[in-house]
Amino acid sequence: MKRDNKHIPINNLTDNPQVGILVKRRKFQKDLPDDSEHIAHRHDEHLFLVIESGEIQLELDFQQYTLRQNTVAYIHPSQVHRILDLQHSSFAIIGILSVHIKDEYFNILEQLFLPAKPIFVSGEHAKILSGTVELCESIYNSTVDRAYSSLLSDYLNAFIGLYVSQYLRNVQSSEKSNRYQIVTKAFRELLEKHFSNMKKPGEYANILNISPSYLRECVRTATGMSVTDHIQNRIILEAKRLLCHSKKTIKEIAIYLGYDDHSYFSRFFKKAVGITAHEFRNENHLF
Structure with a gap:
């Protein structure tokens, strides 16, 4: 589940390493049951957090963010991060290995200026994104077979496409590159x-x-x-x-x-x- 890499732990999120995908909803009234997410670490997967209620305090490459309802945060596999606080929050977590991401989306994710600022999604865009997450979760929880893996990958790429589109609309035009x-x-x-x-x-x-x-x-x-x-x-x-x-x-x-x-x-x-x-x-x- 966790291994050492030059003293920075790398946590493997996915339940099934042969699929290399995770889609789960999590809800917390109290803090995390263990300290694994409080310790600075990386993940093998590209990680997306979709906040549904409450708020989460996230530290990403030494920058702190407060994530609230309808906020989406993207974490690249190279990034070191940790959860500072997530009491009274619910969110969807999506993890996907690079091998399953379409080239056009992967290239955009690789070219984002990291850390990518969390984005707020509102109105119809929020409904579409939430519906896509629900559909991905439903497929993820169905029977695992070869067709399932391909179908799940397709729907998760649809989610990533929606995120990328919204990110470029919300953030990229205002970022200044050093x-x-x-x-x-x-x-x-x-x-x-x-x-x-x-x-x-x-x-x-x-x-x-x-x-x-x-x-x-x-x-x-x-x-x-x-x-x-x-x-x-x-x-x-x-x-x-x-x-x-x-x-x-x-x-x-x-x-x-x-x-x-x-x-x-x-x-x-x-x-x-x-x-x-x-x-x-x-x-x-x-x-």
């Missing part, structure tokens, strides 16, 4: 186009016409992760997507991702994920 964020955004855009053929930080720095050390400084400051981590995570994410959703052989996937030596790719995947590509496919393949 230089670190601008460079990081440019790097992420390049990474999305070139992760299969550019695997060294210096290659991205050259295109951006900055030094590798300055690129590392910008990305580390803006995201808390190294340039190399971002590159490797993007490659692993694409490998997982292909293992889950395609019929390519592991050798074909390795070549597609720029690895002529598929045995090296297999070692790289196992080191990053903890299991072999073959084992991952057996556990997660949707075909």
Whole structure:
């Protein structure tokens, strides 16, 4: 449930790791029954909190937010966060691994200036968002099978699309980017186009016409992760997507991702994920 990663715990939210999705409603009259959410941590999943009543005090990358009814908060897997207080509150919690998010939405989430400010949703938009959460919860609680996994992923992507649309409408036009964020955004855009053929930080720095050390400084400051981590995570994410959703052989996937030596790719995947590509496919393949 919890493991140590350079002293920052990473909590796995999902009940079923083979699905990699969580949809639950939670209600608290008192504080949390244990201290797991009070301790600063990360999650493997992209996390959304939809506040239905009361309020929650959330610390996200050292910034504190008060979340009230009809507020939606997004937490990226790279972000360190903790719950400060949630008494007398009810909310829906949605967790989804990157591998299940559509490219167009994933790219937007990756380019948000973190921490993404919680957004307030009102009127008809609030009703639509709430109805989508209810539908996702209903499907999540139904029988688990292969069709279920694909259908649940589709509906959760609909929820993410609604969130992204509302976020861009509410927040993005008013955000001011500092230089670190601008460079990081440019790097992420390049990474999305070139992760299969550019695997060294210096290659991205050259295109951006900055030094590798300055690129590392910008990305580390803006995201808390190294340039190399971002590159490797993007490659692993694409490998997982292909293992889950395609019929390519592991050798074909390795070549597609720029690895002529598929045995090296297999070692790289196992080191990053903890299991072999073959084992991952057996556990997660949707075909």
